[in-house]
Amino acid sequence: MDYFRAVYVARELSPRALRLTTEALLRNPGNYTIWHFRRLVIDALDSDLVEETLFVDNLAEANSKNYQIWHHKRWLAEKLGPEAANDDHDFTRFILCHDAKNYHAWSHRQWVLQKLGGWDKELDFCHQLLEEDIFNNSAWNQRFFVITRSPLLGGLSAMWDSEVDYTIKAILQNPSNESPWRYLQGLYKGNPDSLITDERIPQLLLNILKENSYCVFAWNFLLDVLCKGLRPNKEIEEAVKGFTELDDAGSSDQDLPTRICSALERMDPIRVNYWAWRKSNLTL
Amino acid sequence: MEGPEPSEFAKERHAAFAEMMLHELPRDYASQEINRVTLAYFAVSSLSLLRSLHRVDKDQIATWVLSFQAKPKETHNVDDGKFFGFCGSRSCQFSEGPGQSVSNLASTYSALAILKVIGYDFQNFDSSIILESMRSLQMPDGSFMPIDSGAETDLRFVYCAAAISSILNDWSGMDREKAKDYIIKCQSYDGGFGLIPGSESHGGATYCAVAALFLMGFIQNDYNNSLSLPTSTIDIPSLVEWCIQRQGADGGFQGRANKDSDTCYAFWVGSVLKMLGLYHLVNKSALRTFLFTCQSPYGGFTKFPYEVLPDLYHSYYGFAALSLLEEKELGNLSVELGLAALN
Numbered sequence: 286m287d288y289f290r291a292v293y294v295a296r297e298l299s300p301r302a303l304r305l306t307t308e309a310l311l312r313n314p315g316n317y318t319i320w321h322f323r324r325l326v327i328d329a330l331d332s333d334l335v336e337e338t339l340f341v342d343n344l345a346e347a348n349s350k351n352y353q354i355w356h357h358k359r360w361l362a363e364k365l366g367p368e369a370a371n372d373d374h375d376f377t378r379f380i381l382c383h384d385a386k387n388y389h390a391w392s393h394r395q396w397v398l399q400k401l402g403g404w405d406k407e408l409d410f411c412h413q414l415l416e417e418d419i420f421n422n423s424a425w426n427q428r429f430f431v432i433t434r435s436p437l438l439g440g441l442s443a444m445w446d447s448e449v450d451y452t453i454k455a456i457l458q459n460p461s462n463e464s465p466w467r468y469l470q471g472l473y474k475g476n477p478d479s480l481i482t483d484e485r486i487p488q489l490l491l492n493i494l495k496e497n498s499y500c501v502f503a504w505n506f507l508l509d510v511l512c513k514g515l516r517p518n519k520e521i522e523e524a525v526k527g528f529t530e531l532d533d534a535g536s537s538d539q540d541l542p543t544r545i546c547s548a549l550e551r552m553d554p555i556r557v558n559y560w561a562w563r564k565s566n567l568t569l
Numbered sequence: 570m571e572g573p574e575p576s577e578f579a580k581e582r583h584a585a586f587a588e589m590m591l592h593e594l595p596r597d598y599a600s601q602e603i604n605r606v607t608l609a610y611f612a613v614s615s616l617s618l619l620r621s622l623h624r625v626d627k628d629q630i631a632t633w634v635l636s637f638q639a640k641p642k643e644t645h646n647v648d649d650g651k652f653f654g655f656c657g658s659r660s661c662q663f664s665e666g667p668g669q670s671v672s673n674l675a676s677t678y679s680a681l682a683i684l685k686v687i688g689y690d691f692q693n694f695d696s697s698i699i700l701e702s703m704r705s706l707q708m709p710d711g712s713f714m715p716i717d718s719g720a721e722t723d724l725r726f727v728y729c730a731a732a733i734s735s736i737l738n739d740w741s742g743m744d745r746e747k748a749k750d751y752i753i754k755c756q757s758y759d760g761g762f763g764l765i766p767g768s769e770s771h772g773g774a775t776y777c778a779v780a781a782l783f784l785m786g787f788i789q790n791d792y793n794n795s796l797s798l799p800t801s802t803i804d805i806p807s808l809v810e811w812c813i814q815r816q817g818a819d820g821g822f823q824g825r826a827n828k829d830s831d832t833c834y835a836f837w838v839g840s841v842l843k844m845l846g847l848y849h850l851v852n853k854s855a856l857r858t859f860l861f862t863c864q865s866p867y868g869g870f871t872k873f874p875y876e877v878l879p880d881l882y883h884s885y886y887g888f889a890a891l892s893l894l895e896e897k898e899l900g901n902l903s904v905e906l907g908l909a910a911l912n
Contacts, residue, residue, distance in 0.1 A: 314600075315601070315602075315603045316603050317671070317673070317715075317718075317720060318661050318671045321716075353720075356719075356720050356721050359721070360719075388764070388768070392764065395765075395768065420827040426770070463826045463827060464827055467759035470758070470807075471757075471759060555818060555820070555852045556814075556850075558852065559810075
């Protein structure tokens with residue numbers, strides 16, 4: 286550290302200084318001052334950026350949650366330009382193979398996509414990760430990122446219909462998986478009217494509740510769409526009343542949302558206070 | 570599992586752990602040396618929550634913290650974009666003289682937090698250079714860099730800037746409207762907040778977003794009464810549901826959907842609900858049970874249940890989470906500032 290201090294204070298931008306920063310960073314990869322100084326030296330010496338990429342990628346592998354290392358990668362990517370985008374995506378793909386939810390890797394990947402491109406295979410990448418683990422919320426988030434921001438896909442409105450189908454399939458695969466339920470909600474956020482008119486929604490909910498009458502996410506989603514104005518068809522009414530008939534006395538004249546909240550209080554005891562609160566807010 | 574968890578809060582052991590950490594950090598913390606001041610903040614604020622600040626010499630701590638303050642040269646021009654706050658470690662201080670330190674926003678927050686916790690009198694503290702130079706760290710999109718030489722910008726540093734302004738009781742160091750605009754962009758499709766726009770919802774990021782808005786005066790803690798309040802700033806009903814959904818069957822809180830419960834999120838996510846006036850929606854008994862499975866026999870808390878070795882970060886947030894639960898041995902918390910209130 287003292288050798289580093291000396292070259293830093295003297296502002297010596299030499300090969301020796303570069304080697305010193307290498308030594309210092311291997312011991313202390315979190316020191317942002319050393320990283321900053323290294324960048325000054327690299328610029329002054331016009332160092333080989335591909336070699337530098339190898340250096341930082343090695344460090345990143347061993348320290349995949351270190352902000353300074355990822356920032357340095359970003360700095361390099363910016364200098365190398367769009368040609369480096371694919372290499373960079375290969376690297377984050379490698380990190381995500383070992384840790385599919387690494388927040389830094391995902392942030393970096395999103396930054397590279399937006400700054401340098403490489404969108405064409407991204408939706409496939411999300412799909413592949415979801416095939417490996419349908420519960421991977423990071424992959425669901427990335428999917429949303431791609432369909433809303435990719436310049437190649439036409440935006441949410443263009444992708445919306447097929448994404449609803451995709452999500453419904455994922456929900457049916459495992460109705461107790463929170464991620465696709467939230468994703469589905471997200472798809473309808475920009476289009477709230479279609480949430481209450483799209484027949485796929487009541488169909489999905491009925492399909493699930495027939496097989497699994499204790500699916501909390503399905504009841505939750507039904508509660509939300511009813512609150513947003515869904516006119517329940519006969520089947521929905523019967524499903525709710527049939528399930529909640531086993532409830533305490535006094536429920537026969539209650540509206541559907543109230544019945545569902547009461548049912549959720551029983552089914553989802555961790556959130557009993559929340560469902561009671563939702564129930565008390567229904568009349569507002 | 571063998572038998573019930575000891576459900577007694579081992580206050581003495583925790584205080585001893587925190588005190589030991591303040592005096593000397595074990596070798597495993599070497600990679601975090603750059604954040605020494607932040608580690609000290611965890612230790613000092615822990616001791617305050619444990620009503621054990623009498624164990625330490627507050628004057629000595631104040632002197633130590635103040636020695637990390639970066640001072641500009643006399644010829645310094647405030648427009649040169651350099652930030653003069655606090656450094657996190659001696660390894661960012663390059664000589665005795667002024668103008669040779671590299672300070673950062675996170676350490677500045679930690680340093681000021683320590684001073685606040687020990688009851689330092691800010692009356693004679695000249696905060697002008699901190700606040701003036703902090704403006705250079707705010708980006709056109711409202712986010713903040715942590716250091717002037719360039720780094721990632723994200724919600725953590727928006728929060729730090731807001732907390733610094735609040736502690737110093739002076740908002741001249743940041744543009745609050747722009748910061749709010751950036752925060753709003755960070756709310757994800759599922760109601761939680763990511764660290765940057767487009768990022769996955771995360772408990773820590775959500776805390777930074779809501780606490781910053783709270784400190785800046787853009788939201789208040791009275792959402793208890795209705796979900797149908799105008800959502801002029803952020804989508805509150807989705808945010809509430811996102812937070813509530815983080816509490817798992819094991820009673821603990823997770824940081825992201827489909828991840829394991831981890832001690833610290835009981836604070837990060839619990840605090841968001843507290844700031845909205847909705848902490849009563851948490852299943853407190855289940856949470857308490859979970860937290861006690863993370864209480865280490867060596868004092869402190871672990872990240873996950875039934876682990877043995879504690880770490881300072883999870884210990885601090887374990888204490889903070891229990892303070893939110895009004896554990897009787899613990900003092901009060903200033904939730905939005907993330908530090909022990911004067912106890």
